[in-house]
Amino acid sequence: xxxxxxxxxxxxxxxxxEKVEEIRAAVGEGRAINALSGGVDSSTVTMLGHxxxxxxxxxxYVENGLMRAGEAQRVVALFGELGVAVEVVEAxxxxxxxxxxxxxxxxxxxxxxxxxxKRVFGRLVRESGAKHLLQGTILTDVDETxxxxxxxxxxxxQLGIDPQEAFGYRILEPLVSLRKDGVRKIGRAxxxxxxxFERIPFPGPALAARVIGEATPERIETVRRATVVVERLLAGxxxxxxxxxxxxxxxxxxxxxxxxxxxxIEVRCWDSVDxxxxxxTRLPFELLERLGREITAEVPGIVSVTYNLASKPPSTIEAV
Amino acid sequence: xxxxxxxxxxxxxxxxxEKVEEIRAAVGEGRAINALSGGVDSSTVTMLGHxxxxxxxxxxYVENGLMRAGEAQRVVALFGELGVAVEVVEAxxxxxxxxxxxxxxxxxxxxxxxxxxKRVFGRLVRESGAKHLLQGTILTDVDETxxxxxxxxxxxxQLGIDPQEAFGYRILEPLVSLRKDGVRKIGRAxxxxxxxFERIPFPGPALAARVIGEATPERIETVRRATVVVERLLAGxxxxxxxxxxxxxxxxxxxxxxxxxxxxIEVRCWDSVDxxxxxxTRLPFELLERLGREITAEVPGIVSVTYNLASKPPSTIEAV
Numbered sequence: 001x002x003x004x005x006x007x008x009x010x011x012x013x014x015x016x017x018e019k020v021e022e023i024r025a026a027v028g029e030g031r032a033i034n035a036l037s038g039g040v041d042s043s044t045v046t047m048l049g050h051x052x053x054x055x056x057x058x059x060x061y062v063e064n065g066l067m068r069a070g071e072a073q074r075v076v077a078l079f080g081e082l083g084v085a086v087e088v089v090e091a092x093x094x095x096x097x098x099x100x101x102x103x104x105x106x107x108x109x110x111x112x113x114x115x116x117x118k119r120v121f122g123r124l125v126r127e128s129g130a131k132h133l134l135q136g137t138i139l140t141d142v143d144e145t146x147x148x149x150x151x152x153x154x155x156x157x158q159l160g161i162d163p164q165e166a167f168g169y170r171i172l173e174p175l176v177s178l179r180k181d182g183v184r185k186i187g188r189a190x191x192x193x194x195x196x197f198e199r200i201p202f203p204g205p206a207l208a209a210r211v212i213g214e215a216t217p218e219r220i221e222t223v224r225r226a227t228v229v230v231e232r233l234l235a236g237x238x239x240x241x242x243x244x245x246x247x248x249x250x251x252x253x254x255x256x257x258x259x260x261x262x263x264x265i266e267v268r269c270w271d272s273v274d275x276x277x278x279x280x281t282r283l284p285f286e287l288l289e290r291l292g293r294e295i296t297a298e299v300p301g302i303v304s305v306t307y308n309l310a311s312k313p314p315s316t317i318e319a320v
Numbered sequence: 321x322x323x324x325x326x327x328x329x330x331x332x333x334x335x336x337x338e339k340v341e342e343i344r345a346a347v348g349e350g351r352a353i354n355a356l357s358g359g360v361d362s363s364t365v366t367m368l369g370h371x372x373x374x375x376x377x378x379x380x381y382v383e384n385g386l387m388r389a390g391e392a393q394r395v396v397a398l399f400g401e402l403g404v405a406v407e408v409v410e411a412x413x414x415x416x417x418x419x420x421x422x423x424x425x426x427x428x429x430x431x432x433x434x435x436x437x438k439r440v441f442g443r444l445v446r447e448s449g450a451k452h453l454l455q456g457t458i459l460t461d462v463d464e465t466x467x468x469x470x471x472x473x474x475x476x477x478q479l480g481i482d483p484q485e486a487f488g489y490r491i492l493e494p495l496v497s498l499r500k501d502g503v504r505k506i507g508r509a510x511x512x513x514x515x516x517f518e519r520i521p522f523p524g525p526a527l528a529a530r531v532i533g534e535a536t537p538e539r540i541e542t543v544r545r546a547t548v549v550v551e552r553l554l555a556g557x558x559x560x561x562x563x564x565x566x567x568x569x570x571x572x573x574x575x576x577x578x579x580x581x582x583x584x585i586e587v588r589c590w591d592s593v594d595x596x597x598x599x600x601t602r603l604p605f606e607l608l609e610r611l612g613r614e615i616t617a618e619v620p621g622i623v624s625v626t627y628n629l630a631s632k633p634p635s636t637i638e639a640v
Contacts (some may be wrong), residue, residue: 075543105572212569237633249532249569252425252640254633262634266626285602292600292629303634306586307624309612313574314623320572 004139007181012189016048019174023052026172028130033058034103034134035121036086038067039076040197041136041175044183047190049134050084050176058128059084062120065092066112066206066220082191090098092122092217099208099215103248105320108215112205122159137173138183141260200231200241201275209318215247221244225299226265233291239281240272244295245319255304262303265295269308270317324459332509336368339494343372346492347452354380355441356406358387358395360517361456361495364503366368367510368494369454370404378448379404382440385412386432386526388539389548402511411440412537419528419535422528423568428535432525445489457493458503462635475620518563519593520551529638533568542566545619546585553611559601560592564615565639573623582623585615589628590637598632 005015023032034049036042036059049057059079063072072088079086091208102108125133161169175183184197208215210223226244234242243268253262272278292305308315325335343352354369356362356379369377379399383392392408399406418435422428445453483487495503504517528535530543546564552564565586573582592598612625628635 207611212571247569249567252636252638254636259636260634267629280609282605285605288629289600292631296414296630296634303630304639305629307629309587309608309625309627310616310623311612314580314616316572316574316579318572319624 002139002142002177004179005177005182007179007185010178010182010185013184015186016051016189019048020052023049023134023174025169025170027053029057030132031056031058031128031130032132032134032172033125033128033130035059035116036061036075036079037194038071038078039136039182039199039202040180040187040258043079043192043196044187044190045134045136045175046079046084046086046190047082047187050082053083057134058087058130060087060089060121060124062089062091062116063272064095064112064116064120064206065217066208066215068202068231069206074303078193078196089120089124091115094119096215096217101214103213105209108208108320109205112208118160122161125159125161125220131168132170132172134172134174136175136183138178138180140179142176165193181306200239200243203318209320211246211248212241212320219224219246222263222299222301223265226295226302229294229298230267230291233287233294234269234283236268237281237283237287239269240275240278241317241319242267242269242281251304255303260289260303263301264304264306265302266306266308266319267291267295268317268319270312272312272317275317276312278317280290280311283307322385322497324499325497325502327499327505330498330502332505333505336371336509337621339368340372343369343454343492343494346490347376350374350452351448351450352452352454352492353380353445353448353450354456355379355436356395356399357454357520358383358391358398358516360500360503360507361458361462363512363516364507365454365456365495365507366399366404366406367402367512370402371510373406377454378407380407380409380441380444382409382411382436384415384432384436384440384526386415386528386535387535388522388527388551389544393528398513398516399550402526409440409444411435414439416535416537416631421534422532425529427526428640429525432528438480439528442481445479445481447489451488452490452492454492454494456495456503458495458498458500460499462496463612494561504585520559520563523638529640530563531566531568532640539566542583542619542621546615547612548620549618550587550611553607553614554589554603557589557601557603557607559589560595561637562587562589562601563638570625575623580623583621584624584626585619585622586626586628586639587611587615588637588639590632592632592637595637596632598637600628603627 036046046059061075076086095115098111203209207220207223211219223246230244247264250261251264253260270278270280271281288307295305296302356366366379380396396406415435418431522530527543531539543566550564560574567584570581571584573580589601590598591601608627615625616622
């Protein structure tokens with residue numbers, strides 16, 4: 001049973017000092033490794049690990065080809081300014097090979113997870129010689145695993161590391177007593193910039209979850225471009241989350257006076273407190289029109305744009 | 321070359337008297353037949369034919385299973401009040417058999433057209449013994465055929481009537497010198513109720529054009545129910561046209577706390593003068609929310625609702 005530490009009772013400096021000590025004590029003179037996605041949890045754990053271990057922590061950013069435009073550069077630059085070297089590991093081909101021919105949402109999720117843990121990160125862990133893995137697990141992840149919302153994972157099994165071989169490996173989860181708001185407090189105290197906390201939630205399978213049907217490199221590029229427009233136009237909306245979804249359905253369009261079947265982008269923009277229930281943001285119609293105009297103008301192959309009108313429930317935040 | 325008669329210069333009573341005489345002269349003591357869809361053109365030609373021939377005109381409404389809810393009853397009741405008997409011909413099975421397994425929009429259109437002309441109406445023409453067919457062709461139809469937008473049709477070929485056999489058949493097109501506004505003027509003068517002219521445009525392949533993918537009886541019933549909600553909520557919008565489209569894509573929803581893959585309805589509502597260009601109607605957000613709420617509540621299997629944001633071009637009024 002993990003003892004929850006609420007954001008209110010959390011003394012950030014004392015917490016950081018305590019965790020830095022724990023990490024140092026655990027790793028000793030050895031080395032540790034962690035994967036940084038650029039999200040709040042993995043960014044915070046990277047800063048904690050860096051403070052504890054300095055150059056003995058190897059931080060990798062896995063380029064899976066499914067992230068938002070310019071994401072690798074953004075993460076490297078942001079951590080570079082904080083004095084943390086981030087190693088970008090190129091793995092696009094492996095991810096797209098794993099996603100090839102898969103249309104089912106759950107299978108896509110599984111392909112991304114498996115490729116990350118079993119293939120790419122598992123290989124990095126073994127090759128690095130590091131026996132300690134830092135992970136940004138938070139208490140909500142544990143709750144959801146217990147509740148069956150997320151599947152129970154044996155981390156070593158996920159990494160494709162044999163339980164026998166796993167003897168000697170150790171997972172460190174310094175944030176596991178915190179909720180999201182506690183993590184934000186620690187991240188700020190560790191010097192992470194405000195920009196990082198203001199980013200909207202982004203799903204684990206990244207843009208693979210933003211295409212209905214197969215996640216090919218071309219389709220991911222299409223939804224990536226649409227995401228650029230949506231994030232540009234809705235950054236000031238104050239919404240809880242906003243996203244672009246590439247549909248698989250083809251609809252009729254017209255270009256240069258001729259019929260052309262093309263793609264459709266659905267925009268969702270949500271008002272929500274905790275993502276458990278959500279309603280579409282009441283955007284001004286002028287902004288809705290700009291979304292329609294700029295997405296069809298800037299994203300090749302897209303002839304139609306829609307805006308989500310359904311609440312959660314019966315809808316969900318993401319489409320797949 | 322057909323001489324156009326503009327709505328302004330059109331003397332409705334004189335036009336009606338002239339066409340009634342022409343129809344009578346052509347049909348003589350024989351019989352005529354026409355298909356009534358309930359649209360403005362076929363309704364007007366029905367009234368003209370009825371005035372000319374009374375009971376010697378057989379007017380059929382083909383129940384193809386693809387029309388809006390209650391359409392057959394509405395048409396029969398409306399013409400019943402005008403003293404015109406309309407015969408409803410049951411043909412749902414034939415249309416759905418022709419549409420079975422077809423997802424391509426053009427092939428669906430073709431299946432509906434062929435089933436109507438070659439099978440159902442062609443059979444009725446032959447069985448009726450009528451040698452005269454009344455058709456609601458207007459000048460815009462002729463223009464579009466010449467321009468290649470609609471295909472050139474030999475009507476007898478469409479009906480599956482051999483050119484040799486066709487000797488003696490005659491097509492009467494009393495509205496062919498008019499545009500839509502002229503037809504409305506004649507229709508009103510013939511006593512057709514205002515309600516009929518206020519109806520929004522509806523495509524030839526009917527609800528088969530309102531589903532992306534295969535038009536099965538179940539999918540048509542889904543989009544029919546969504547159309548009821550959309551027409552109820554948008555009747556007062558003053559828009560040029562509004563429609564519900566059933567997507568083929570499946571999206572994640574939640575019912576009773578459980579994940580459920582379900583369908584999506586896209587609502588389009590257009591401001592337009594002549595359908596050549598069009599923009600989404602700036603509906604109040606409260607109305608958009610009602611669309612989302614009432615469609616997900618009233619249409620089984622639907623967990624998501626969107627509103628079109630793209631203009632024509634690059635979009636088109638209908639989706640397929």
